[in-house]
Amino acid sequence: MAQQSRVLPGFGLSLGFTLAYLSLIVLIPLSAVFIKSLGIGWDGFLDIISSQRIIKALQLSFSTALLAAFINVIFGLLLAWCLVRYRFPGKRLIDALVDLPFALPTAVAGIALTSLYAPTGWIGQYLESFFNLQIAYTPIGITLALIFIGIPFVVRTVQPVLADIETELEEAASALGANRLQIVCKVILPILFPALLTGFALAFARGVGEYGSVIFIAGNQPFKTEIAPLLIISRLEEYDYAGATTIAVVMLLISFAILLLINVVQAWASRRTGRSAR
Template sequence: MAQVNRRILPGFGISLGFTLMYLTVLVGIPLLACVVRVSSMAPSEFWNVVWNDPRVRSAYLLTFGASFVAALISVVIGLLIGWVLVRYEFPGKRFFDALVDLPFALPTAVAGLVFSNLYVPTGFLGQFLTPLGIELSYSRPGIVLVLVFIGFPFVVRTVQPVLESLDAETEEAAAALGANRWQTFCKVIFPSILPALVTGFALAFARALGEYGSVVFISGNLPFKTEIAPVLVVEQLEAFRYQAATAIALVLLIASFATLVIINWLERRSRRFEDGR
């Protein structure tokens, strides 16, 4: 009697077909539509829209710069929060752990509105910060602040499982050999969590590139000062310049995708290096 080779997951063909259909309808076709619309533009026209305009270049610089800075800050904050949630027990731990996911569930427009009301000169916090010269409303630091708010949960949720899976015996062995806490963290813990930190950085950076709702209220949208690229996309749509809006959006899309590809490549290289050691 012939032996039947059973797969681990039954109905694999149906599942794969559904997955491909989902990716095609919800991801592939919309992306292809963007490319098709932009392809109708002449190369010179496309270049004029996405680069020759000084206002667009200024928006790119602010968008990428603020996203990069916010992602770096998110890595630090996310690592600290993940470390505390994993390594310590304290009252209200479950509540604070659930609170990390609030930026995922909260509409970003609501977050932007709350932050802008807090940090305006007459706001609850702004009335104390503005006399000290700290202006977060309608400023670039305010943009970074809201991007950190939406980005740090990605870092927490990527690094938290890795911290939970670390073997305590390795740290105990390092301590027995004379390593202090800082040496143990740098030589034992950090190399193990580095791929997760890199992944969290990439997710936070890519998320910040396309953020609109939380930034539009607190930035003030001043051209050449606090205007980000997603705001330009919306303005182009409101002016019925659909090709220009799609071209700018395509640049952001390519940048986000390239970031994820590069980070995934670096993560694989890091894992191979650790396996080789």
């Protein structure tokens, strides 16, 4: 029997190109970061990461990124549901607007959000006058900026999976006596769960390292609204490469641990539902 021809090259050649590409683009740069940070010694590494200013910045970056990703999962699911399940005027326009944070320069997004929510901004002045609520230059403003840049990741991850769910499943569950809440919790959400986790992970990863859209609305007050990426940039401007790479290594390790946990949960959910996130 003649061997079936394949469009792509064999496994060995494909794997070689894959490993070479990953090494040049990902592994070698990350290895250089680790090597540079470890060059100062273990004592120097601990001295840098034990700084209260760095700890506060890391806490702020990760807490706001996690909160923004969680909010995006909720409202991204609602938005994807409306775009998939309903027809209404302006649907294509809204669908196109979802991708706007991808195309908009992050600095422009930060300036626009600051002009809106600053104490003298179009919206911020009324929030502060009537509700005594300040958005800009607070962690709330940082979270708002991360929600803005992270929402497309959730919508675009959930949308195709939701479109593939057959309405017959919901009709069958309804025929068997399930109410709307049971259909959502027992039929739809288990299928969407891996995709929701993927969107959450992507939004979180983007939010942790976000810089351009945050620095304008954050105010960058040490111990209050200073984010970790800003500290890295500050260290680089001071030619403190060891300090910058040390902060980067800590962010990488924490992000990797959280993303690994998300992937484990996602794999478990995919096995239960028999579907994989797209």
